Amino acid sequence: xxxxxxxxxxxxxxxxxxxxxxxxxxxxxxxxxxxxxxxxxxxxxxxxxxxxxxxxxxxxxxxxxxxxxxxxxxxxxxxxxxxxxxxxxxxxxxxxxxxxxxxxxxxxxxxxxxxxxxxxxxxxxxxxxxxxxxxxxxxxxxxxxxxxxxxxxxxxxxxxxxxxxxxxxxxxxxxxxxxxxxxxxxxxxxxxxxxxxxxxxxxxxxxxxxxxxxxxxxxxxxxxxxxxxxxxxxxxxxxxxxx
Amino acid sequence: xxxxxxxxxxxxxxxxxxxxxxxxxxxxxxxxxxxxxxxxxxxxxxxxxxxxxxxxxxxxxxxxxxxxxxxxxxxxxxxxxxxxxxxxxxxxxxxxxxxxxxxxxxxxxxxxxxxxxxxxxxxxxxxxxxxxxxxxxxxxxxxxxxxxxxxxxxxxxxxxxxxxxxxxxxxxxxxxxxxxxxxxxxxxxxxxxxxxxxxxxxxxxxxxxxxxxxxxxxxxxxxxxxxxxxxxxxxxxxxxxxxxxxxxxxxxxxxxxxxxxxxxxxxxxxxxxxxxxxx
Numbered sequence: 001x002x003x004x005x006x007x008x009x010x011x012x013x014x015x016x017x018x019x020x021x022x023x024x025x026x027x028x029x030x031x032x033x034x035x036x037x038x039x040x041x042x043x044x045x046x047x048x049x050x051x052x053x054x055x056x057x058x059x060x061x062x063x064x065x066x067x068x069x070x071x072x073x074x075x076x077x078x079x080x081x082x083x084x085x086x087x088x089x090x091x092x093x094x095x096x097x098x099x100x101x102x103x104x105x106x107x108x109x110x111x112x113x114x115x116x117x118x119x120x121x122x123x124x125x126x127x128x129x130x131x132x133x134x135x136x137x138x139x140x141x142x143x144x145x146x147x148x149x150x151x152x153x154x155x156x157x158x159x160x161x162x163x164x165x166x167x168x169x170x171x172x173x174x175x176x177x178x179x180x181x182x183x184x185x186x187x188x189x190x191x192x193x194x195x196x197x198x199x200x201x202x203x204x205x206x207x208x209x210x211x212x213x214x215x216x217x218x219x220x221x222x223x224x225x226x227x228x229x230x231x232x233x234x235x236x237x238x239x240x241x242x243x
Numbered sequence: 244x245x246x247x248x249x250x251x252x253x254x255x256x257x258x259x260x261x262x263x264x265x266x267x268x269x270x271x272x273x274x275x276x277x278x279x280x281x282x283x284x285x286x287x288x289x290x291x292x293x294x295x296x297x298x299x300x301x302x303x304x305x306x307x308x309x310x311x312x313x314x315x316x317x318x319x320x321x322x323x324x325x326x327x328x329x330x331x332x333x334x335x336x337x338x339x340x341x342x343x344x345x346x347x348x349x350x351x352x353x354x355x356x357x358x359x360x361x362x363x364x365x366x367x368x369x370x371x372x373x374x375x376x377x378x379x380x381x382x383x384x385x386x387x388x389x390x391x392x393x394x395x396x397x398x399x400x401x402x403x404x405x406x407x408x409x410x411x412x413x414x415x416x417x418x419x420x421x422x423x424x425x426x427x428x429x430x431x432x433x434x435x436x437x438x439x440x441x442x443x444x445x446x447x448x449x450x451x452x453x454x455x456x457x458x459x460x461x462x463x464x465x466x467x468x469x470x471x472x473x474x475x476x477x478x479x480x481x482x483x484x485x486x487x488x489x490x491x492x493x494x495x496x497x498x499x500x501x502x503x504x505x506x507x508x509x510x511x512x513x514x515x516x517x518x519x520x521x522x
Contacts, residue, residue, distance in 0.1 A: 003394045006361045010313040013354070014345040031393035039457040040390040040427075044354060051351040085349045089307035089320050090279045094351065129285040144285075185287040 004031060016041075017048050018083060052080050052094045059095040060119045062161040063102075063112060066168055075108075092123060111157070111169040114150040118158055118176055118189075121146040125178045125187045132182040136237045139227065141203045144180040145235070147192070149173070155191040182234045198223065199230035203237075248334045250300055250446065250486040252509035254501050257491070261291040263498040271299065271505045275488050278305035278336070282323035292331075301331045302446075302488075304415075305338040307349055308373065310383070311356045311366050312342035316373065325377045335445055337382035337415045340366070340403065355388035358395040358402045363409065370410035382445040383407055384415035387423045387461035399424070400438035413445035418475045419452055419490075420461055422468075427458045433477050441478070446486035449475060449508060464493035467504055475508070479515035487512060 004012070016027045024038035024045065053076050057064050064072045079101050085094040099116035102108055130143035155176050157169035175192040190196065202212055202223075209227065213220040231238040251272025256264070258280075274295055281292050281303070295301055305324065309317065328336050341353040356362045374381040385403055397405075407414050416439070425432035449472075451465030467475075467489065479485070487508040491501050 003359070003396065006357070006365060006394070007313065009357060009392065009394055010342070010345060017350060017354075018345050018348055034393040036390045036393070037457070043389050043457065043460070044352065047352050048350045083346075083348045085351060087317075087347060087349065089317065089349050090282070090284075091351050093349070126286055127284040127288065129283055129289075131285060180286055185290055 017045060049080050051091065052076070052084055055091055056084075056095045056098055059092065059123050060098060060116055062119060062158055062166060063116050065161060065166045066115070067112070092127070095123070096120065109168060111152040111154070114152045115154050115157060115169055117148060117150070118154045118178075121148065121176070121178045122187050122189065125180050128180060132180065132234070133237055134182060135240050137239060138206070139203045139231075139239070140237050141200055142179040142182070142234055142237060145200075146178045147175055149175050153191070155189060158189070177235065179235055182237070188233060188235070195226045196230055196235060199227045199236045202227060248445075248486070249484060250302075252505040252512060253299075253302075253486070253488045254505050255304075255488065255490050255492070256291070256295060256301070257495055258287065258291070259495045260498045260501075261287060265291070265294050265298075267498060267502070269499070269502045271502060272509065273300040273302065273486070273488075275302045275304045275490075276331075278303040278324055278327055278338075279307055282320075282327050296331060300333070302333050303327050303331060303336045304384075305336070306353065307343050307351070308338035309342055309344040309349075310338055310369050310373065311340060311362065312344045314344050314347060316369060316376075317344075321373065321376050328377050328379050333379060335380040335382055335413060336377060337384055337413075337445070339384045339386045340406065341386045353386045355386060355390070355392055357392040358397045358399055360396070361394075363402060363405050366406050367410045370406070370412050374410075374412060380413055380445070381410075382413035382415040383410075384417055384448065385420050385424075386417070387420040387427075389427060389458045389460075391428070400435055404438065404440050407443050408440060412443075414440065414443045415446055415448065416441075416444045416478070417448035417450070418478060419448060419450040419463075419467070419471050422471050422474050423452050423459045423461050432474050436474075436478055436481065441482050444478075444482055444485050446488055447475065447478065448488055448490050449504070450490040462493055463490045466500070467507075472507070472511075476511055476515075479511060482515075483517070484512040484515050 012030045016022050024041035027041055028034055028036050028038055056076060079098060082101055084097050099113050099120050102116050103113040125144050125146050128144035132143060151173060152169040153172045153174050154169045155174060160167055177192050177196060178187055178189040181188050209220050209223045213223045230236045253273035253275055254271045256274045256276050281288055339353045342356060343350055343353060370381055421432045421435055425435060449467045450463045451467055453460045453462040453464060489501055489504040489508060
């Protein structure tokens with residue numbers, strides 16, 4: 001058997017595993033005299049693609065269910081060819097570019113990429129490296145907060161999926177808010193209502209309750225209650241005694 | 244502590260166990276974490292790690308160091324790993340004799356290297372560089388492999404021995420992998436053990452596997468099978484007590500099932516200890 005250099009070995013394995021799924025016999029034929037069993041080599045091709053499929057399915061369960069298994073499988077085969085694992089050594093990294101991949105496709109429902117963006121945000125918030133201050137000096141937004149605008153009602157659709165009644169998102173303007181609960185460390189989400197937007201405006205811009213009430217023509221007690229409700233849910237974080 | 248610090252019988256910390264482990268009255272002797280799952284993340288993972296650090300020794304065990312790969316060592320990865328090793332104050336850390344990245348893409352699989360001189364010359368300086376960068380002893384794990392890669396002119400035992408001796412690192416001996424490889428490639432696993440530098444074994448992995456038509460697959464998805472326990476006992480006859488870790492990564496059962504496996508490992512360690520000594 002001709003002995004390949006290590007560089008030749010890696011180059012061939014890259015073509016086998018990364019560039020495009022190939023038959024194991026193709027790999028055996030690249031190294032004349034190699035007595036490899038193709039069915040054993042197939043294990044590696046299966047594993048490498050399988051990791052991408054398994055992780056992507058686990059991060060985007062609503063997208064998967066709404067697309068259906070056959071279409072999902074076909075889509076994942078195409079996604080794998082984009083080398084999705086990239087440079088992130090964490091295994092969830094191989095699912096990160098999925099919403100961008102979907103957004104570039106013209107043969108998919110328009111709501112799919114926004115729904116995937118929501119599911120990716122859930123993952124990012126869950127693992128967000130920020131520490132959540134339990135006793136901030138002043139009102140602040142939850143540092144794990146992710147917000148994105150969509151022309152589809154993805155929060156409602158995701159809630160239906162969680163209840164076991166998945167149907168696609170309906171059209172409509174929405175700002176999805178996702179943040180990690182300081183109490184449970186799990187991810188909370190909601191379509192922003194005026195209450196959340198008010199509490200976030202106070203937290204981000206440092207506006208006082210009284211100033212906000214005067215500007216909005218509402219009672220300070222109403223503003224205070226809106227902020228307190230959002231603080232109880234961890235969307236904003238209030239100093240001790242103010243929530 | 245050195246790379247042969249005796250830790251007892253431990254389990255892998257998986258997110259499925261976070262709350263149950265912290266609430267349980269049963270206690271493993273130590274924990275192993277998959278390094279990448281705790282590098283640069285917050286939330287439940289960081290909370291669980293911080294809680295565990297106050298109760299157990301915690302050892303980072305990586306899957307994507309890519310010690311045998313063609314790409315340069317990933318500086319960002321090494322920075323994250325170094326920070327994790329410092330944070331856990333681990334006496335050593337480990338990863339696999341394999342490659343896991345090609346063309347800049349992480350493949351999340353422990354891919355086997357050819358067994359030859361070029362691989363030894365490639366891996367040894369990379370191990371030294373990693374150890375120097377992280378500043379703690381490094382253990383290299385023997386992986387499972389389903390086919391001998393092209394260009395192999397040596398065998399696995401010789402390559403592993405040469406690498407750990409020339410790099411002066413420890414050996415994380417996966418007993419299940421020895422068994423799986425021996426079955427898949429038709430050799431005597433005990434004779435294989437006798438060819439390794441067992442004085443360098445820092446700790447041992449114990450895990451389950453899955454027989455498939457084409458090969459026995461190293462799945463970490465079942466209890467440690469009896470032949471693997473037997474091989475572990477044969478190892479202990481040669482080494483005396485060594486730290487042992489039960490790995491369970493797929494089809495994860497209730498915590499107590501894994502702790503039962505750790506208890507069995509601990510009993511073997513105790514039996515292997517010289518009379519009057521503690522394992």
